[in-house]
Amino acid sequence: MITKIAITDDHQMVLKGIETMLSETQEINIVGLYNSGSQTLDNIKSDNPDILLLDINLPDINGIDLCKQLKATNKNLKIIAISNYDEVSFIKRMLNNGADGYLLKNTERLELLSAFKAVLNDEQYLQRDIEKKLLSQSIGKKTSNSLLVKLTRREKEVLEAIAEELTTQEISEKLFISPKTVETHRMNIMSKLGAKNSVGIIKTAMENGLL
Amino acid sequence: MITKIAITDDHQMVLKGIETMLSETQEINIVGLYNSGSQTLDNIKSDNPDILLLDINLPDINGIDLCKQLKATNKNLKIIAISNYDEVSFIKRMLNNGADGYLLKNTERLELLSAFKAVLNDEQYLQRDIEKKLLSQSIGKKTSNSLLVKLTRREKEVLEAIAEELTTQEISEKLFISPKTVETHRMNIMSKLGAKNSVGIIKTAMENGLL
DNA sequence: TAAAAAATCAGGGGATACCCTTAGAGCAGT
DNA sequence: ACTGCTCTAAGGGTATCCCCTGATTTTTTA
Numbered sequence: 001m002i003t004k005i006a007i008t009d010d011h012q013m014v015l016k017g018i019e020t021m022l023s024e025t026q027e028i029n030i031v032g033l034y035n036s037g038s039q040t041l042d043n044i045k046s047d048n049p050d051i052l053l054l055d056i057n058l059p060d061i062n063g064i065d066l067c068k069q070l071k072a073t074n075k076n077l078k079i080i081a082i083s084n085y086d087e088v089s090f091i092k093r094m095l096n097n098g099a100d101g102y103l104l105k106n107t108e109r110l111e112l113l114s115a116f117k118a119v120l121n122d123e124q125y126l127q128r129d130i131e132k133k134l135l136s137q138s139i140g141k142k143t144s145n146s147l148l149v150k151l152t153r154r155e156k157e158v159l160e161a162i163a164e165e166l167t168t169q170e171i172s173e174k175l176f177i178s179p180k181t182v183e184t185h186r187m188n189i190m191s192k193l194g195a196k197n198s199v200g201i202i203k204t205a206m207e208n209g210l211l
Numbered sequence: 212m213i214t215k216i217a218i219t220d221d222h223q224m225v226l227k228g229i230e231t232m233l234s235e236t237q238e239i240n241i242v243g244l245y246n247s248g249s250q251t252l253d254n255i256k257s258d259n260p261d262i263l264l265l266d267i268n269l270p271d272i273n274g275i276d277l278c279k280q281l282k283a284t285n286k287n288l289k290i291i292a293i294s295n296y297d298e299v300s301f302i303k304r305m306l307n308n309g310a311d312g313y314l315l316k317n318t319e320r321l322e323l324l325s326a327f328k329a330v331l332n333d334e335q336y337l338q339r340d341i342e343k344k345l346l347s348q349s350i351g352k353k354t355s356n357s358l359l360v361k362l363t364r365r366e367k368e369v370l371e372a373i374a375e376e377l378t379t380q381e382i383s384e385k386l387f388i389s390p391k392t393v394e395t396h397r398m399n400i401m402s403k404l405g406a407k408n409s410v411g412i413i414k415t416a417m418e419n420g421l422l
Numbered sequence: 423t424a425a426a427a428a429a430t431c432a433g434g435g436g437a438t439a440c441c442c443t444t445a446g447a448g449c450a451g452t
Numbered sequence: 453a454c455t456g457c458t459c460t461a462a463g464g465g466t467a468t469c470c471c472c473t474g475a476t477t478t479t480t481t482a
Contacts, residue, residue, distance in 0.1 A: 135337075135342060178461055179461095180461050180463090183440080184460080197409075202413050206418075364428090379469070391430085394469080398471075
């Protein structure tokens with residue numbers, strides 16, 4: 001079983017580098033090398049690769065949009081994003097727009113092959129470093145705790161009630177206190193967290209893993 | 212170098228099970244078995260373990276608070292949470308309150324030893340399954356995307372503006388549309404996401420990794 | 423090209439949130 | 453006993469949100 005690979009990257013060096021890395025492998029067949037988004041769109045159908053290694057930073061088309069487009073018109077195509085960027089928000093967006101994997105450009109041959117194997121198996125492949133990064137930001141760093149620890153017991157209860165989408169009235173009934181007291185608590189929470197409104201409260205709370 | 216272990220769990224079976232699993236190992240010395248939070252607090256100082264395996268669901272004290280307390284008074288103690296629950300929010304809170312690792316109760320002997328090694332080395336240890344779970348929710352699952360993909364371009368812009376804690380007025384100025392239009396969009400977003408108010412919008416959006 | 427979905431705007435009204443200020447009661451540490 | 457913090461509560465006002473309904477224009481999709 002031979003796997004057909006195509007690569008899109010506007011840097012000739014990267015293109016050649018990956019090609020060389022893969023040329024030694026019998027089961028891999030490189031069917032396309034593109035250096036722009038439009039070129040990719042033009043040739044992907046006829047070349048019909050199983051996997052596309054897609055650089056995100058292309059001169060003509062935004063990588064995320066291109067990814068979405070390719071996925072929409074080529075149902076069986078697996079796309080592995082390759083990039084120098086390891087920004088979490090960026091990675092998330094790629095993965096949410098159809099990418100099956102994400103690799104940094106420092107990836108070695110063996111890892112590349114592992115990634116191929118994974119995506120062909122309908123699994124998602126993330127480089128270990130990237131996984132870690134996503135994890136650590138998902139968990140929320142310890143430094144940020146300093147803000148939230150300052151909330152009192154009662155304020156935390158009110159916070160949780162706000163997160164339940166309850167109104168002031170409902171919160172007051174739940175906690176057996178006056179609506180006015182609830183408002184006071186909410187104001188204090190806002191001021192402690194530096195939030196302008198309840199939305200801000202919930203945002204900070206979630207970012208710091210309190211909910 | 213012998214590692215001293217203590218275990219807190221209110222289920223005798225679990226307590227015995229872990230004890231048996233570890234008894235075969237030379238380098239491990241079990242110095243304490245507790246079946247409640249208070250018992251743990253009472254004996255932890257004198258038993259002085261390197262690592263505490265801590266069940267989260269205790270009859271007397273909330274596991275998260277206990278963890279925080281123990282960490283505050285025993286600086287060198289490593290705590291590995293053990294639990295049947297694999298709820299993401301729960302895990303996050305444990306890790307944010309001082310836990311050095313998180314294991315499910317189906318953990319095998321070898322994995323337990325790996326976890327010990329990791330935490331003694333000041334690393335965080337998470338079971339692979341749990342890592343995956345945290346990752347997938349961090350990225351935003353494909354299933355849940357079905358909800359969010361339904362938001363139109365404009366609605367997403369309004370959503371982001373709401374997340375920035377802007378008021379309707381401010382959003383309208385930012386997007387060059389009427390405040391009334393903003394309200395319409397917000398209403399539609401709420402209805403699509405099943406939220407009762409802006410807080411609910413932000414909650415679902417963040418849970419699905421859109422922000 | 424017709425039909426459906428999205429984006430725009432609006433009126434009006436009730437509900438709720440937001441803001442500022444003040445203040446008493448209870449409890450813990452110095 | 454004094455200080456500081458928490459929890460409680462209220463008055464009074466403004467801004468904003470929430471909700472329903474209805475409508476026009478543009479874009480997308482079938």
